[in-house]
């Protein structure tokens with residue numbers, strides 16, 4: 001499959017690209033700026049492409065053309081609401097619209113636990129959850145086959161290969177490496193189509209956790 005990863009230079013997106021190539025997919029690494037292209041210099045089979053979700057919409061559509069799947073792992077560089085609304089709400093929505101226009105079939109969005117009940121946390125947490133709720137909702141109503149992955153607090157710990165996934169879970173933590181495995185794993189699991197679910201660290205291999213979603 002031809003897969004484009006948005007936010008490919010990010011701490012989760014980078015692992016998504018690596019796992020996709022390891023599984024034999026052809027990968028386009030969507031970057032905010034061409035200056036980050038060197039991140040993928042040593043990764044054969046990865047084509048860097050500029051895909052700033054807040055910039056030129058036509059360029060974004062072009063970047064997504066010929067992709068079977070888009071995986072979005074973007075996130076605002078600054079937690080202040082202005083930046084979050086620009087990237088996680090408006091930019092994420094622009095990316096969804098661009099994918100529709102580019103004829104993409106499947107769209108996988110990295111969201112956050114509690115994005116579907118955003119009235120909680122402090123001012124910054126609320127604004128992030130609300131931005132994600134709005135863009136998640138646009139994705140659900142789009143023409144795309146969608147999957148929304150809502151992880152708990154992300155950590156930089158080692159991959160465990162084991163998670164818990166369900167419609168709703170108690171608050172938890174999960175390694176970015178394991179979230180990357182989930183974002184890639186959904187492509188092989190039809191049960192995840194048109195579904196949103198929470199993910200935290202757990203006891204089940206990723207493929208088993210996805211195959212038994214409630």
Ligand SMILES: NC(=O)c1ccc[n+]([C@@H]2O[C@H](COP(=O)([O-])OP(=O)(O)OC[C@H]3O[C@@H](n4cnc5c(N)ncnc54)[C@H](OP(=O)(O)O)[C@@H]3O)[C@@H](O)[C@H]2O)c1
Pocket residue numbers: 006007008009010011012013031032033036051052053054055073074075076077087088091110111112113128150151152153154155176
């Ligand atoms: N932190 C948590 O505990 C937590 C919990 C649940 C969910 N999440 C969500 O998980 C996602 C990924 O988190 P992370 O820690 O892996 O993020 P990260 O390391 O900050 O990576 C974010 C990526 O988004 C890219 N980006 C920023 N603005 C962009 C734009 N305008 N156009 C295109 N790409 C843009 C960044 O590009 P550059 O490399 O050029 O900056 C980077 O590649 C975020 O949406 C975050 O909200 C986080």
